[in-house]
Amino acid sequence: xxxxxxxxxxxxxxxxxxxxxxxxxxxxxxxxxxxxxxxxxxxxxxxxxxxxxxxxxxxxxxxxxxxxxxxxxxxxxxxxxxxxxxxxxxxxxxxxxxxxxxxxxxxxxxxxxxxxxxxxxxxxxxxxxxxxxxxxxxxxxxxxxxxxxxxxxxxxxxxxxxxxxxxxxxxxxxxxxxxxxxxxxxxxxxxxxxxxxxxxxxxxxxxxxxxxxxxxxxxxxxxxxxxxxxxxxxxxxxxxxxxxxxxxxxxxxxxxxxxxxxxxxxxxxxxxxxxxxxxxxxxxxxxxxxxxxxxxxxxxxxxxxxxxxxxxxxxxxxx
Amino acid sequence: xxxxxxxxxxxxxxxxxxxxxxxxxxxxxxxxxxxxxxxxxxxxxxxxxxxxxxxxxxxxxxxxxxxxxxxxxxxxxxxxxxxxxxxxxxxxxxxxxxxxxxxxxxxxxxxxxxxxxxxxxxxxxxxxxxxxxxxxxxxxxxxxxxxxxxxxxxxxxxxxxxxxxxxxxxxxxxxxxxxxxxxxxxxxxxxxxxxxxxxxxxxxxxxxxxxxxxxxxxxxxxxxxxxxxxxxxxxxxxxxxxxxxxxxxxxxxxxxxxxxxxxxxxxxxxxxxxxxxxxxxxxxxxxxxxxxxxxxxxxxxxxxxxxxxxxxxxxxxxxxxxxxxxxxxxxxxxxxxxxxxxxx
Numbered sequence: 135x136x137x138x139x140x141x142x143x144x145x146x147x148x149x150x151x152x153x154x155x156x157x158x159x160x161x162x163x164x165x166x167x168x169x170x171x172x173x174x175x176x177x178x179x180x181x182x183x184x185x186x187x188x189x190x191x192x193x194x195x196x197x198x199x200x201x202x203x204x205x206x207x208x209x210x211x212x213x214x215x216x217x218x219x220x221x222x223x224x225x226x227x228x229x230x231x232x233x234x235x236x237x238x239x240x241x242x243x244x245x246x247x248x249x250x251x252x253x254x255x256x257x258x259x260x261x262x263x264x265x266x267x268x269x270x271x272x273x274x275x276x277x278x279x280x281x282x283x284x285x286x287x288x289x290x291x292x293x294x295x296x297x298x299x300x301x302x303x304x305x306x307x308x309x310x311x312x313x314x315x316x317x318x319x320x321x322x323x324x325x326x327x328x329x330x331x332x333x334x335x336x337x338x339x340x341x342x343x344x345x346x347x348x349x350x351x352x353x354x355x356x357x358x359x360x361x362x363x364x365x366x367x368x369x370x371x372x373x374x375x376x377x378x379x380x381x382x383x384x385x386x387x388x389x390x391x392x393x394x395x396x397x398x399x400x401x402x403x404x405x406x407x408x409x410x411x412x413x414x415x416x417x418x419x420x421x422x423x424x425x426x427x428x429x430x431x432x433x434x435x436x437x438x439x440x441x442x443x444x445x446x447x448x449x450x451x452x453x
Numbered sequence: 454x455x456x457x458x459x460x461x462x463x464x465x466x467x468x469x470x471x472x473x474x475x476x477x478x479x480x481x482x483x484x485x486x487x488x489x490x491x492x493x494x495x496x497x498x499x500x501x502x503x504x505x506x507x508x509x510x511x512x513x514x515x516x517x518x519x520x521x522x523x524x525x526x527x528x529x530x531x532x533x534x535x536x537x538x539x540x541x542x543x544x545x546x547x548x549x550x551x552x553x554x555x556x557x558x559x560x561x562x563x564x565x566x567x568x569x570x571x572x573x574x575x576x577x578x579x580x581x582x583x584x585x586x587x588x589x590x591x592x593x594x595x596x597x598x599x600x601x602x603x604x605x606x607x608x609x610x611x612x613x614x615x616x617x618x619x620x621x622x623x624x625x626x627x628x629x630x631x632x633x634x635x636x637x638x639x640x641x642x643x644x645x646x647x648x649x650x651x652x653x654x655x656x657x658x659x660x661x662x663x664x665x666x667x668x669x670x671x672x673x674x675x676x677x678x679x680x681x682x683x684x685x686x687x688x689x690x691x692x693x694x695x696x697x698x699x700x701x702x703x704x705x706x707x708x709x710x711x712x713x714x715x716x717x718x719x720x721x722x723x724x725x726x727x728x729x730x731x732x733x734x735x736x737x738x739x740x741x742x743x744x745x746x747x748x749x750x751x752x753x754x755x756x757x758x759x760x761x762x763x764x765x766x767x768x769x770x771x772x773x774x775x776x777x778x779x780x781x782x783x784x785x786x787x788x789x790x791x792x793x794x795x796x797x
Contacts, residue, residue, distance in 0.1 A: 198715075242771065246778050251532075251589075252728040255718055256770035263764025270760055369760075374712060377534075381593060390587045422604035429597030436586040436594075 141387040141438060145402040152406065156413045164416065167293030175285075175363060177408035178297030179204065179356040179372065181401070183379045184386075185301070185308040186349040188400045191383055192312070193345055194325040194392025195243060195250040200353040201375035202261035203235045205368075207357025209265035212274030212367025221281055229354045235261055236350020240343035258376065265369040274367040285363030297359045304352065309397045317341070325392025381428055382407055385435050406431075478725030481776070482740040485769075486747060493751040500754050507633055513746035514639040515540075515694050515701065519717040520724065520738040521646045522690035525683045527721055528650070530663040530730030531588035533684060535577060536691045537713035538599035543569040543695025545603055548612035548705040551621060559620045563696040570692015571685060573599055578684030582677040588684075596714065600707075607707035614703030625700030635697055639739075642690065646735045655679060663730025719766065720745055723773045745769070 156164030163169055183200050190197050207228040214224045235257065242253045284296045312318040323331040324338050332338050361367045386403030388395025407428060414424050494501040519536050526533045547566035551557055557565075573595070580591045614622060624634055650656040662669040662676050670676050699705050718728075724741025726733025748769070749762050 242775070246775060248774050248778055249728050252722050252774050253771065255715055255722070256767050256774070258715065258767065259719065259763045259770065260767025263761065263767055266760035267758075267764055270758065377593060377596070381597070384590055384593070390590050420605070422601045425597050425601030425604065427601075429594045429599075429601060432590065432594035432597065433580065436590045437580070437584050440585050 140442070141435065142396065142399045142402065144438070145386070145399060145406060149402060149406050149409065152409045152413060156409070156416070159413075160416050164413065169412065169416070171288055171293040171295055173408055173412045174295040174298040176412065177404055178285075178295065178301060178363070179360050179375065180379050180382055180408070181301040181404045182297070182304065182356040182359065183349075183353050183375070184382050184400050184404050185304055185397070186345065186352045187379055188383050188386070188388055188395060188397055189308065189312055189318075189321055190250075190345045190349050191380075191388050191390065192325045192392055192395050193321045193342055194328060195342060195345070196254065196380070196390075197236075197239060197250065197346060197349045198254040198376045198380070199235065199239060199257040199261055200349055200356075200379060201372045202258045202265065203232050203350050203353035204357040204360060204372040204375065205370060206235065206261045206265040206268070207232055207354040208361045208367045208371040209269035209369040211358065211361050212272075213268045215274055215277065215367070221277070225358055228358065229351055232354020232357070233347050233351040236347040236353075237343065239350065240346030243346065244339040244342050262369070262373070269367065269369045271369070275365055277362065277365060277367075282362045282365045285359055285361070286365070297363070300355070300359070305397065305401060312397055321345070322393055325389075325394070327393075378407075378428075381432050385428075385431055387435065390436075478777070479734070479737050479740060481773075482724065482737065482744050486740070486744055489744070489747055489751050493754050497754050500751075503631065505750075507628070507631075507636075509747055509750055510636045510743070511633045511701070512750065513743045514633075514635050515698060516713070516716055516720055516746065517739040517742035518639050518642055518690055518694045518697070519713065520720045520742045521643055521735045522687035523717050523721045524724075524726050524733060524735045524738040525646065525650070525659065526588070526687045527718075527726050527728060528659050528663045528730055528733055529680055529683050530666065531581060531680065531683070532592065532718065532728075533577060533687045534589065534592040534714045534718075535573065535595040535599055536687065536694075536717055537710040538596045538603065539570050539573040539688055539691035540695040540698060540710035540713060541707065542573065542599050542603040543567075543692040544698040544705050544709040545607050545612070545695075545707055547696045548617065548699045549606075551618055551699070552612050552616040555618065557618070559618070559624065562618075562621065563693070566696030566699075567689055567692040570695060571689045573692070574685040574688015575681075577688060578681035581684060582681040600711070604707045609707075611704060611706035612699075617699065617703060621700050622703055625697070625703070635701060638693075638697065642693070643735055643739050646686075650735060655682075659683065660731055663727075663732075665731075716745070717742075719770050723770050725773070725777065727777075728774075 153165060160169075183204070187197060187200060210228045210231060211224055214227065215221070219227075239250070239254055239257055242248050243250045288295055289299060310318075312321060320331065320336045320341055323334070323336055324341060328338060357371070360371050364371070382404045383395075383400050384390060384403075385407065386395065386400030388400060410427060411421070411424050414421065490501070499505060519540065523533055523536060543566040546569050547562060550565050551562050577588075577592055577595055580586065580595075581588045584591070627634055629637060650659065658669070658674045658679055661672065661674055662679055666676060695710070698709055702709075720742035721733070721738045722728055722741070723744060724733065724737035724739065726738055745766050748765055749759075752759060752762050752765075
């Protein structure tokens with residue numbers, strides 16, 4: 135627990151370093167409203183998907199199919215729009231489809247006892263495949279501006295993009311669910327010791343199923359955001375995003391074995407990756423540096439607790 | 454008498470079932486391959502001509518190679534997500550080396566690619582075995598690091614076939630006794646790995662580690678050393694695959710092999726290697742790679758839009774693990790009944 139707290143402190147410290155470096159090196163434009171608006175747009179989908187994925191990973195499972203659900207949701211929006219459906223009907227429909235995708239993952243994991251890593255690698259291909267079947271390699275782009283402005287314009291009178299407003303609302307809800315409810319305590323208990331949780335009367339299967347359904351539904355919402363941000367519904371939207379989201383969650387200090395981590399750390403992780411990316415782009419540094427930094431941060435985030443533990447044991451042995 | 458006979462019959466039944474479950478995977482994939490190939494051949498007889506069969510094997514060989522290395526890692530209850538990036542890095546560096554040093558002997562150049570892979574694998578292995586951190590996270594991290602280094606070194610350039618020695622390009626296209634050399638190399642690697650896993654003490658120990666790491670440690674198996682070795686081997690094979698990628702495609706940029714890791718893991722799982730370690734064979738994994746590759750080719754021949762390929766591959770993976778699970782449950786039940794009666 136102390137290690138975890140330290141990692142979150144380290145993340146906040148790194149965030150401040152990035153913000154200050156950015157502010158100094160760009161003569162104050164890094165923290166300007168305009169730049170923060172673009173930063174917000176840039177991390178919107180990752181921030182959204184990271185919320186339910188944190189709960190899934192804390193419960194000791196993983197969902198690699200989220201980016202494919204995003205793509206499927208985007209493809210469905212395009213397909214249904216072409217078929218003449220009104221957007222008021224399309225949007226709830228794709229969220230329901232996303233929830234169903236999550237339910238399918240969850241049922242395979244909980245009813246058949248299959249490992250979620252294998253299941254969601256399978257559905258990663260399956261859902262992306264369905265997206266391609268639905269929309270092929272075409273793009274649908276003729277959405278009304280009243281909707282696409284949701285993904286491209288700030289809330290009137292501020293520099294806050296709508297997706298961030300959505301992410302903040304969901305973050306509060308997920309934060310309460312994980313950190314201030316018996317549901318959240320059960321999620322931690324399942325991740326720390328699944329058998330122990332079952333014997334203490336926690337409905338392990340039901341809770342895991344709910345988490346997968348949430349991951350699917352929120353991934354579909356991220357698909358809506360993505361579609362309107364680029365004003366383009368495509369089957370290959372968000373390819374490979376799953377690893378970026380998993381990296382952000384793990385960077386936030388969530389243990390891949392479950393049972394440990396906090397939503398605060400994850401949001402700090404998302405902000406840190408987004409801020410670094412933004413800073414590197416502002417400085418015209420090539421994005422490959424960002425790729426390397428992402429990887430290194432990820433390695434440090436898992437090595438740091440393990441190393442501090444070793445140092446502590448060594449010290450104990452000496453004294 | 455009746456009780457004894459009943460026990461004996463149940464025992465043989467359970468044993469029969471367990472051997473069947475063991476064999477059913479490779480057989481299952483062969484049956485699936487037949488189910489895919491035969492209808493395609495009926496629709497278009499040219500599909501089973503030597504040339505298209507050669508292409509089939511050739512297309513599957515690089516994923517099959519990576520699947521062999523991945524099997525060694527997965528059997529020990531680990532995973533190596535960095536293989537696609539290692540392949541990319543090795544492919545670009547090998548191509549660049551050949552382009553910069555035109556006189557390089559073929560084997561030396563390929564050895565260079567293998568060495569690049571080995572170095573990457575060593576880093577993964579050291580982090581996992583000594584840092585004592587989960588391989589999923591480590592190799593996800595190095596997936597980014599290796600790919601980033603690849604892009605940084607390439608600086609947007611690409612190496613074209615014109616700058617590569619003919620000997621290397623010949624390797625990618627020439628044949629021995631009608632079989633492409635790349636396929637032969639893949640078969641040799643599969644055979645060597647299969648022999649190692651099946652007949653060598655340290656190979657058997659990999660299964661023991663995957664079945665129960667604590668028990669393996671208590672039994673005196675050097676878990677950290679073996680784990681390190683599997684990552685080194687996986688990296689080495691990915692390095693070789695990178696060099697062969699250059700030979701096969703001729704044109705290489707920093708993006709080679711992007712996203713290949715999930716295809717490889719899919720092939721391994723379809724091939725019957727348990728994702729949580731302890732069981733599976735390299736032959737199964739290679740057949741898994743061949744099956745996934747064959748489906749892609751068949752869709753092209755059957756003129757089904759290529760869009761279906763991914764959905765089918767995903768559905769196949771899910772059915773494969775579901776069938777595995779159901780068989781395992783049945784086996785456990787059969788074994789339990791046997792045990793119960795023999796105690797009575």
